[in-house]
Amino acid sequence: MGRVVVEVMPKPEILDPQGKAVVGALPRLGFTQFSGVRQGKRFELEVDGEVTPEVLEAARQAAGTLLSNPVIEDVVRVADASEESTEVSA
Amino acid sequence: MSADTAGTTLSSARIGVITFPGTLDDRDAARAVRLAGGEPVSLFHADGDLQGVDAVVLPGGFSYGDYLRAGAISRFAPAMDAVVDAARGGMPVLGICNGFQVLTEAHLLPGSMVKNDHLHFVCREQILSVENAGTAWTNRYTTGQQITIPLKNQDGQFVADERTLDELEGEGRVAFRYVGTNPNGSRRDIAGISNAAGNVVGLMPHPEHAVEAGFGPDSADGRRAGTDGLGFFTSVLASLVHA
Numbered sequence: 183m184g185r186v187v188v189e190v191m192p193k194p195e196i197l198d199p200q201g202k203a204v205v206g207a208l209p210r211l212g213f214t215q216f217s218g219v220r221q222g223k224r225f226e227l228e229v230d231g232e233v234t235p236e237v238l239e240a241a242r243q244a245a246g247t248l249l250s251n252p253v254i255e256d257v258v259r260v261a262d263a264s265e266e267s268t269e270v271s272a
Numbered sequence: 273m274s275a276d277t278a279g280t281t282l283s284s285a286r287i288g289v290i291t292f293p294g295t296l297d298d299r300d301a302a303r304a305v306r307l308a309g310g311e312p313v314s315l316f317h318a319d320g321d322l323q324g325v326d327a328v329v330l331p332g333g334f335s336y337g338d339y340l341r342a343g344a345i346s347r348f349a350p351a352m353d354a355v356v357d358a359a360r361g362g363m364p365v366l367g368i369c370n371g372f373q374v375l376t377e378a379h380l381l382p383g384s385m386v387k388n389d390h391l392h393f394v395c396r397e398q399i400l401s402v403e404n405a406g407t408a409w410t411n412r413y414t415t416g417q418q419i420t421i422p423l424k425n426q427d428g429q430f431v432a433d434e435r436t437l438d439e440l441e442g443e444g445r446v447a448f449r450y451v452g453t454n455p456n457g458s459r460r461d462i463a464g465i466s467n468a469a470g471n472v473v474g475l476m477p478h479p480e481h482a483v484e485a486g487f488g489p490d491s492a493d494g495r496r497a498g499t500d501g502l503g504f505f506t507s508v509l510a511s512l513v514h515a
Contacts, residue, residue, distance in 0.1 A: 192386075196431055197457070199387045248348070251341055251377065253384040254431060 184233035186241040187263040190250045191222035225249055226263070233262040285310045285512045287505070288325035290355070292317040292346045296333035297368065297480060304480040305329070308505030320350035326512050327364035327408075328355055330371025332424075332478055342385060342427040343373030352378055364408035364508045365472045369425055372464070372474030381465055381474045382440070383432030388425070389457025397489035397498075398423035398477050399451040400463050404444050407470040408511040412503040419500035420489045423455055423477040430458035430465075430476070440465055448475050479504040 192198045198220050205219040227244070229237055238260065245257040287305040289312055291298045302312035313325050317335075322328065336345040346352065352374065359365045359380050367375035375381045388394060399420050402413040413419070432440070437459055440446050448464035456476070464475025479501030482488040491498035 195433070196386060197389065199389055199391050199429075199457075203391050248340070248344065251344065251384055253376070253382075253433075254386055 184229040184231060184237070184262065184264040185266070186227040186229065186233055186238060187259065187261050187266070188225040188227065188241060188245045188249055188257065189222060189259040190225070190245070190255050191258050192220060193254055193256055196254050222255075222258070223249075233264050238262060285327070285509050286313050286323075286325045287311070287508065288313045288315040288322055288328040290315045290317060290328060290330055290349075290351050292333070292335035292349060292370075292374075294333050294335040294337055295331055295370070297331040297478065298333075300478075300480045301329045301331040301368065304483040304501065304505050307483050308502055308509055310505065310509050315351055317346060317349035317351045320354050322351070322354045322358060327366070327508050328358070329480075330355070330365070330367040330374050331480070332369030332371060335370055335374065338370075338427065341373075341377070343370055343375075343377040346370075346374045347377035356380060359467075359472050362469065362471050364511060366409050366504065366508070367472075367474035368478055368480060369428075369476055372476055373427065375472065375474045380472050381467060382436050383430055383459075383465070385425075385427050385476070386429045386431055387427050388429050388455075393424070393426045394428070394455050395422070395424040396455060397421070398455060398463075400448045400475075400477060401451050403446045403449050404466065404470075406444070407447055407466045407473050407507075409466075409473040409504045409507050410447060411511055412507040418451055419503070420491065420498055421477045421479050421482040421501045422489060425456065425476055428456040428458070428476045430456075430462045432459060437462075443468060447473055448477070 201219040201221040242260050287310045289301045305312040376384050402417045405413045405415040447466045450461045450463045466473045482501035485497045488498035
């Protein structure tokens with residue numbers, strides 16, 4: 183089974199209140215290294231077969247129409263992630 | 273012509289109110305239409321037939337749980353295709369709160385709403401100034417008039433790029449501005465806007481919750497006596513008669 187990953191971020195000029203709240207919380211836990219946080223979205227689109235160029239193109243179109251709002255967000259990545267593990271490596 | 277006369281002479285105008293999954297304020301919107309003297313018509317998001325209504329209200333709520341983005345999924349409902357077509361043809365459309373978010377997602381209105389700058393849900397009686405009394409939904413007000421209606425939202429911060437904001441200001445398309453306090457960080461205190469033709473209006477606060485004495489915001493006339501929102505609905509009835 184194939185998987186396409188779409189990542190969407192708030193535009194740089196749009197204030198990201200969620201990221202701001204997170205960056206405010208980090209120092210309280212001792213994480214003082216981080217001066218800014220922006221919070222975005224990651225979509226994992228599953229396909230039954232291979233991720234063909236057509237599938238990727240469809241994912242790009244979906245990213246531009248439904249998955250993001252170009253007024254406030256940028257699509258920063260549309261990629262074949264079939265080989266990517268969903269496990270986070272430690 | 274008083275609001276009362278409007279009610280008796282315009283009772284044939286049919287105003288559709290669309291219900292999406294997660295809509296909360298459809299019944300209040302329908303009631304507001306009735307109190308103003310119009311005939312409310314319930315419409316369903318999955319039905320692309322607007323049943324020949326003369327105008328449409330997209331009510332507030334949390335359609336599809338605000339998942340993805342507020343209004344983003346509703347914007348692709350069959351009923352919305354019909355609304356977009358009709359709006360381009362000049363039919364009056366009012367988007368309240370979540371309905372405003374749907375209108376921006378559908379590109380009938382520019383800009384977008386993001387989370388409130390303070391990150392909290394806000395619910396208050398809000399003073400607005402009517403900045404443009406020339407739209408289909410504001411012609412019963414006067415420009416500069418201050419009205420008080422409820423405001424309740426989480427994703428209510430209106431944002432747009434500077435060029436769009438300048439355009440909105442320059443073309444008189446800022447319909448309402450927050451007065452006293454900006455409750456959600458909206459750019460330039462903008463509470464509501466219209467399209468260029470003035471038939472499509474969207475705002476975050478809720479006029480349909482301020483249409484009947486006893487159930488509205490506090491006012492000079494007494495506790496819960498405020499009916500400042502009724503003018504939206506008498507306005508559209510008046511605009512339909514003159515259309």
